[in-house]
């Protein structure tokens with residue numbers, strides 16, 4: 001059973017694409033896109049196009065549901081990259097080394113140097129993830145406000161990911177472990193009380 005679970009996990013962890021991103025460091029950051037990213041993208045697109053959007057917004061052309069759902073799923077999937085990039089940019093700016101960012105779907109993970117860091121560095125690095133979601137939400141809301149008022153599908157394509165990124169940003173700020181908000185709270189306590 002354990003071997004089966006491990007084999008399934010290896011299958012989901014399979015890398016589809018690997019690249020390198022340069023954020024000012026010497027060696028850059030390796031970025032890998034895993035098969036879980038595609039599986040999540042397909043599942044979210046299908047749920048939105050086949051169930052949620054026809055229920056919430058009846059009367060569109062059938063193909064339009066799939067186009068809008070694909071756009072929403074893509075924006076939300078890459079918001080996971082924006083989250084980890086937020087951590088990475090601040091970490092690199094504060095002298096830390098970021099090795100790897102892997103994209104698994106709606107979530108991403110990063111590997112960076114561990115070890116002791118000043119509380120204000122930990123605070124800034126942890127805060128950067130949720131703030132990235134809020135910045136993505138603000139950019140989408142600005143785009144949403146500029147869109148033609150009678151184009152409902154276009155507004156849904158911008159409005160849905162704006163709401164989900166806003167919610168993800170706020171959720172991540174909750175001061176509980178293992179969320180970024182928990183790390184922010186720990187850094188603030190260490191900063192104020194020197195513990």
Ligand SMILES: [Zn+2]
Nearest residue numbers: 083087129180
């Ligand atoms: Zn984070």
